Amino acid sequence: MGDARKKPNPASSSSGETLIEGRRPLRCIVKLGGAAITRKNELESINEESLGSVCAQLREAMASSSIGSASPPPRGISMDWSRRSGDRILPVSVDDFGEHSAVDFDNNFVIVHGAGSFGHFQASTSGVHKGGLHLPLVKAGFVATRISVTSLNLEIVRALAREGIPSVGMSPFACGWSTQKRNVASADAAQIIHSLSAGFVPVLHGDAVLDHLQTDVLGVYDRPPSDPNAILLREIVVDEDGSWSVLKPTLEQLKKEVEITVAAHDTTGGMETKISEAAVIARLGIDVYITKAGTEHSLIALKGQVDNDTEDWLGTVIRSSKHAPLSA
């Protein structure tokens, strides 16, 4: 039984955590689903309300350095000093920062977001996910897709910055990532760590080529969540060789083999791909929580207060087998 279970706050100094150059350990990698932050049925439309809740929760989680912190901290001072459409006044007062203290604000987070209604139209119109960059249409689609998803990335960085979170956008393509191979080159990870060490919150985005519209759900299910028989997977453990298995519910509870369905239209492998990607992180000893953005469940996860023994928390935890109970 690992420390991570006894001390669910990832900011604690348990042995399973990843220390970043002697600083406070990475607290959380937050993946914001595209469906949670955009209006999926409206082209290139941000769900401002949901995004606002998410950013406020993130700020609250960053400000709560101890477990059980009750009252939410005051709103941060905006770090977005740029014009917004129709707005010609920059809402910044330098004086605000004179007394502002960064103490007890632990922003050792990495944020990754999906594309939602950004990028999808461009990718599907051009068929860019099928390859063929030598074809003019596909090449144009790649350019158009990147424009769309980087627009979204910029808006999310700005929304975070308006909450006082020192966010910096980092585009996977620009960093040389090949998400098709699902591997992160060491040079790229180094830049993320470098940003964290400098006190910033890296905000990465899903490569639209590999990202598709997803239903906004509580976590990972054993089949498409639109299926009424779908069961929420509560805990997935990852072995040292990278293979993963479902610990909760048990096979008996599921009454059958867990069946991760790859939808025919989902060229990227759907949830299996997402679990595999989460598993890469979990193998490092960093727990991955998948839950619905902007809910009590996401806030609990962000604060590191998920208790495996309660059934109240709804979501999926993906963690290394080294830190999971030996038996369930």
Place this chain on the structure above:
Amino acid sequence: MGDARKKPNPASSSSGETLIEGRRPLRCIVKLGGAAITRKNELESINEESLGSVCAQLREAMASSSIGSASPPPRGISMDWSRRSGDRILPVSVDDFGEHSAVDFDNNFVIVHGAGSFGHFQASTSGVHKGGLHLPLVKAGFVATRISVTSLNLEIVRALAREGIPSVGMSPFACGWSTQKRNVASADAAQIIHSLSAGFVPVLHGDAVLDHLQTDVLGVYDRPPSDPNAILLREIVVDEDGSWSVLKPTLEQLKKEVEITVAAHDTTGGMETKISEAAVIARLGIDVYITKAGTEHSLIALKGQVDNDTEDWLGTVIRSSKHAPLSA
């Protein structure tokens, strides 16, 4: 006397050029000055007219595969399929691409742009160029500056894409660049080359921390161009050790030592820094032309038609001494 002088078109196969993985050689690195593409006296305002001219010239240069190509090619099909403010219709027709040919379109260009009226306010307000990222104001200023310059980068990528240029934004910070050290890590250059090889035009931007408002001028001068005695430096040669000297005008013509003035307010070293940065490129055998954007001079430079023997072309050429005349 080098090939580059006899065959001024950088797309020719002269020995001094950099071949990219067996493909067509890099034709041009274009630096768009911030003052040329933004309205410098209006906060975060793009000079749409100038930017449009620049993008049209770039497209024309990319389409003219042979020297002396006369009539400009038809306008490209837009690769920006995203909404613009107030615009809910995506102006794309997939059918357009069916007959579109990429033949004779040599877009082996790298584009770098300055910040102009983007980023400057945020950087100067916070004093981020003086360091001190542990201070809340400075950290906020860094975040705010990045938001501003990446907003500009996105708009320039979109303007290029609307001309049919397959542009992809690459943010130096995200790539792990440290422009304070003026060095490009090999991993980052590799990603630029990778993008070029895939047929894209990387669009990099000046780090606002190191970028200041500049006068929009014809090239590099021996002193601040606002000085009525300022003389345009026409040709600068770079030795293999990276040191550089002015070849034209000669010292006799200048009648005195060339004096590169570092303005007190310019924390980045001003023109000396810019020449040094250009020199790094020139050492690789890639000629650097500095001229005024959107003019006949920039178009001639983009087409690789600068002839050193004529005085008509106004601008500064920075090239390796290996390819420059031995005496002037």
